[in-house]
Amino acid sequence: xxxxxxxxxxxxxxxxxxxxxxxxxxxxxxxxxxxxxxxxxxxxxxxxxxxxxxxxxxxxxxxxxxxxxxxxxxxxxxxxxxxxxxxxxxxxxxxxxxxxxxxxxxxxxxxxxxxxxxxxxxxxxxxxxxxxxxxxxxxxxxxxxxxxxxxxxxxxxxxxxxxxxxxxxxxxxxxxxxxxxxxxxxxxxxxxxxxxxxxxxxxxxxxxxxxxxxxxxxxxxxxxxxxxxxxxxxxxxxxxxxxxxxxxxxxxxxxxxxxxxxxxxxxxxxxxxxxxxxxxxxxxxxxxxxxxxxxxxxxxxxxxxx
Numbered sequence: 001x002x003x004x005x006x007x008x009x010x011x012x013x014x015x016x017x018x019x020x021x022x023x024x025x026x027x028x029x030x031x032x033x034x035x036x037x038x039x040x041x042x043x044x045x046x047x048x049x050x051x052x053x054x055x056x057x058x059x060x061x062x063x064x065x066x067x068x069x070x071x072x073x074x075x076x077x078x079x080x081x082x083x084x085x086x087x088x089x090x091x092x093x094x095x096x097x098x099x100x101x102x103x104x105x106x107x108x109x110x111x112x113x114x115x116x117x118x119x120x121x122x123x124x125x126x127x128x129x130x131x132x133x134x135x136x137x138x139x140x141x142x143x144x145x146x147x148x149x150x151x152x153x154x155x156x157x158x159x160x161x162x163x164x165x166x167x168x169x170x171x172x173x174x175x176x177x178x179x180x181x182x183x184x185x186x187x188x189x190x191x192x193x194x195x196x197x198x199x200x201x202x203x204x205x206x207x208x209x210x211x212x213x214x215x216x217x218x219x220x221x222x223x224x225x226x227x228x229x230x231x232x233x234x235x236x237x238x239x240x241x242x243x244x245x246x247x248x249x250x251x252x253x254x255x256x257x258x259x260x261x262x263x264x265x266x267x268x269x270x271x272x273x274x275x276x277x278x279x280x281x282x283x284x285x286x287x288x289x290x291x292x293x294x295x296x297x298x299x300x301x302x303x304x305x306x
Contacts, residue, residue, distance in 0.1 A: 009037035010109055011091030011175070015081055016043055019099035020050040022215060027059050029103040029212070031066065035110035041067045043099070044085040047075040052099070079189045086194075087180055095172040096191075103169070103212040104130070112172045115205055122154070123202035124173035124195070126166045128210045134217040141210060142167070152207045157199040161252045166195045166204065170211045173198050185244070188237045196241065196249070228264040235261045255286060262293045270294050 012030050016023055030041045043060070045053050053071055060069040070088060072081065086094065093113055097103060105111075112125040128149070132139050147163045160166065168191045177198050186193045198204070235257040242254040258277045262270055277290045 007090040007092075008040040009091055010035075010039045010093045010095060010113065010172075011089035012039060012041045012095045012097055013085045013089050014041060014043045014097050014099055015046070015078075015085055016048065016052050016056060016099035017046040017075075017081070018048045018050050018052060020048070020052045020055060022102075022217075023052055023055055023099040024059075025102040026097055026099050027056070027067075030097060031063065032106055033103070033109050034106045035113070037109070037113060039066065039109065040089075040091060042070070042085060042088050043067065044070045044081055044088065045072065046077075046081045047072045079187075083180065083184055083189060086178065086183075089175065092175060093172050094175050094178065096168040097212070098168065100215045100217065101169040101212060102215075105209060105211045108211045109172065111207065111209065115207070116172070116174060119205065121202055122205045123177040123198045124166070124171055124204045125207065126170045126172075126204065127207040129167050129170050130210055130213045132213050132215045134215065139213075142214075149206070149208060152205070154203050154205050156203050157196065157249050160195070160199070161249060161256070165206055166191070167214060169214055171195070177202065186240060188233075188240055190237065192237050193241060196245075231257070231261045231264055251280065251282075255280060255282060255290075259289065259293045 014026060014030070019026070027041065027043070030039070033039060041063075043056050045056050056067075056069050056071075060067040068088070070084070072084075076084065093116060095109060095112075108127075112127075115125050116122055129142055130139060131142060144163050144165070147165075149165075155165070171191075178194075179197055182197055183189050183193055235254075238250065238253040238257040242250040244250075255277060258273055262273055265273060271294070274290060274294045278287060282290070
């Protein structure tokens with residue numbers, strides 16, 4: 001099945017940068033999908049310094065009717081490459097799978113598109129995944145900190161303040177709900193802003209099935225970061241989102257990121273963050289949490305946040 005204008009029914013958006021050791025798994029997992037819909041794989045290769053481009057080109061040459069390869073002449077960076085890749089996708093639905101991750105469920109797309117076709121009030125579908133840690137060799141299912149997932153369920157934007165369940169490698173969404181102009185307004189444009197925009201007006205749906213593998217490795221854009229660096233980036237992401245939107249979801253996300261960053265901050269930085277947080281329109285409980293976050297030792301604060 002394809003669209004009336006001949007465009008594919010599903011576009012798989014794959015970002016590739018220095019993924020030579022992993023990208024064959026990612027590409028193969030897309031090609032092995034079993035579904036009745038037409039699927040195109042859009043690979044946007046961001047001027048890698050390893051053999052990533054050569055591997056992608058080999059696959060594209062072999063599957064010219066299924067793979068579109070876009071190669072940047074110079075490195076654009078994560079934000080601009082992400083926006084370029086989304087713009088290049090022409091399918092009714094867009095699925096995400098980065099070049100260092102891969103899918104394990106061959107029926108992933110068929111299951112998810114079936115749900116979206118039957119439920120017009122859902123903008124996206126996501127699910128469970130495994131984690132492969134290349135540092136210690138461990139392989140295990142994702143563990144959520146604040147919720148106990150036992151089955152499929154629908155959710156709205158506010159649910160993500162409790163737990164972030166929309167891992168990109170599991171997400172598929174309606175292209176009609178994608179607002180690239182608004183997404184492009186963000187300096188730190190990435191999956192957090194994309195998911196936010198997709199869920200502002202419609203619900204999401206979570207399936208309990210394990211759909212793929214998130215790989216933790218030295219070259220990972222986010223998985224390779226220290227806790228402090230990851231907290232700093234997350235803080236900047238949600239700070240920008242709050243001041244652009246000033247709704248409850250972005251307020252709570254900004255507050256949570258600020259408290260998390262306090263775990264790593266020195267005294268001068270702690271007080272700056274405290275005054276920034278205290279000026280937000282928070283209830284008394286959250287302001288008390290903010291005060292505690294400033295004075296508690298880091299180890300105790302980490303335990304309180306669990």
